[in-house]
Amino acid sequence: MATIADEVMTHIEKEIDASWEDEVAFLKDLVRYPSISGEEKPAQKMIANYLEKELDMKVDRFQPNIEKIKNHPGFSPVEWDYENSDIVIGQHFGEEQEKNSLILQGHTDVVSPEPVGLWSSPPYEPVVTDGKLYGRGAADMKGGLAAMIFAYRAIVRAGFEPKSNVMLQFVPDEERTGNGALAALHEGYTAKGALIPEPFGMKAAVAQVGSLWFRVKFRTVKKTEHGNVQANAIEKSQQVIAALKNFEKQLSESVTHPAFADQDNPLDMNLGVLEVGDFESNEPVTGKIEGRIALLPNETVNERKDQLREYIQQTFAKDDWFNDQPPEVEFYGFHAEATVSDDQTPLFKVLDASHEAVTGTYPERRSLPSTTDARFFHLYYDMDAICYGPDGGNFHEIDEWVDLESVKKVTKVYAYMLASWSGLKRIK
Ligand SMILES: [Zn+2]
Known part of the structure; x- marks a missing residue:
């Protein structure tokens, strides 16, 4: 783990504060896409454009290929196709390549907002009230997607780049199968560790059903x-x-x-x-x-x-x-299948230190009453993957919301993690 000078991190944190309005605007744009599982393509296209044009990343975009993954033990059988779903991978190639490479991975799909008539405001028209942004997918998990993008953006805008490879992965169909995540890993998009910004209140998940x-x-x-x-x-x-x-x-x-x-x-x-x-x-x-x-x-x-x-x-x-x-x-x-993690791995230690740098305390642990894509990394690709993301509520229910202050804090924690896991190189 690299030690990053305080002044560098202060600089990067300032960049996150300065671009906060852009980050909220990006999150609102993303919530406006009704990217229900199986209909992610337009949202994925928007993200791919952003990574390419704003972050200068190399972007791969492709459909999950059922034929390639159908015999994999992690595959979930489907009664639908992926014609309107695709995977987006933004890549940064660092000088140390795979040495301390990291994946930030999130799902772009959301669950049905029905019954829409019971929402306090329309589910795809984001509204901010008392620091909470309301909308379908605001917490699960577009708030986390914005945080992972803006963490990387802040590092670059502050004049640095990660020394090792970094991948931002955006996957479809997490809410029905996880086949998007599996297809990305199966194509070889792997790294030394992964972070998944699921909205579990800035607590680190150590087990999931x-x-x-x-x-x-x-x-x-x-x-x-x-x-x-x-x-x-x-x-x-x-x-x-x-x-x-x-x-x-x-x-x-x-x-x-x-x-x-x-x-x-x-x-x-x-x-x-x-x-x-x-x-x-x-x-x-x-x-x-x-x-x-x-x-x-x-x-x-x-x-x-x-x-x-x-x-x-x-x-x-x-x-x-x-x-x-x-x-x-x-x-x-x-x-x-379920998984349990060892919470003393090098990646967990980096998360703990990064969370502490931003909040002054260590992150609590929690077990999840739901599944996430982390299982693929653990069970089939022998990679450490941690779910840790912003605070929110009413996932899969009416009036879903994400706490914006927690999105900002999580953006900073991810920036610290990227910096200390991969190390930074000054580029300007
Ligand atoms: Zn989720």
């Missing part, structure tokens, strides 16, 4: 010798929901991990979609439920799939209605 998406389809009509018999699928859906919640309860009682001891229910199951019925005077006879179930470290995606399939089969084998046509279980989207 895994995530698996499922779909349960059921039918409430059957053919008999005397014609069809049927039941109401809306009413029967309650039985399927009850079974799923019972599966979650059984899991929570049997599986634990010390890294998640502080969480009430790390194996949370979220039911996200219920589709049944289409006309007031018809009796619905089909339905589907889609959701997400978590995994703890030491569990595998395949084990969890088998458990859920078997549980549904056994539960409904005893049921009068469903015994001869039990609900069917499918899996798609997230196939993500």
Whole structure:
């Protein structure tokens, strides 16, 4: 780890303060793009232009290629394509090349803002109130994207460049699969360490659960010798929901991990979609439920799939209605395993020192009740990757916000990290 003279860092911090209005304007521009997973391209193009024109980086832009990654153990199967998604990689080539190279990586996609009518102001029209910037993606994670770009920009504008290679990676489809991050790494865009500015309140993540998406389809009509018999699928859906919640309860009682001891229910199951019925005077006879179930470290995606399939089969084998046509279980989207990090690695120490330089304290640690792209770096590419980003709230909910002061502080912490991890060279 390089020691950076105080006067250099003071200079860089001043640059961040001086360009703060530009940074907020950039963040607002980014929030205006409705970059829902699968529709990231326009936002990615804007970022690519910025990196090329304003930061003089070499920029690679390409679509995730499913054919290339579909047999990778970290791949999540998709029911969609990447025609309107791409990956943007901004690269700085330092004189020491890979020696202390660093990736700053963030996802450009956001989740659905529905129901839009319940927002206090439209989700893609950023509004600042009391130091909070509101908008879909403001926290998760466009605030972090702005911070990583402006940290690098401040170093360059202050007249320096990192001695080792630096990559700014912007990836799509983090909210459904993580295949964007996987595709970037698979193409060889790796480094000695990575930082992911997820908005966890300036705390460093040391563990994250895994995530698996499922779909349960059921039918409430059957053919008999005397014609069809049927039941109401809306009413029967309650039985399927009850079974799923019972599966979650059984899991929570049997599986634990010390890294998640502080969480009430790390194996949370979220039911996200219920589709049944289409006309007031018809009796619905089909339905589907889609959701997400978590995994703890030491569990595998395949084990969890088998458990859920078997549980549904056994539960409904005893049921009068469903015994001869039990609900069917499918899996798609997230196939993500959990990870735990060692928080005393060289990269963590640099983060600790950088956070201390800006705030006067060490960053707290936390475990995450969700998955992030950090898992790919840890599990498949043997790289240290830390999630650490600004403070915000209401992610995946209405009225999402990011605390702007924390974005500024995080920008400074990233600049310190880049400087002390890679070292700086004066260029003007
Ligand atoms: Zn995120």
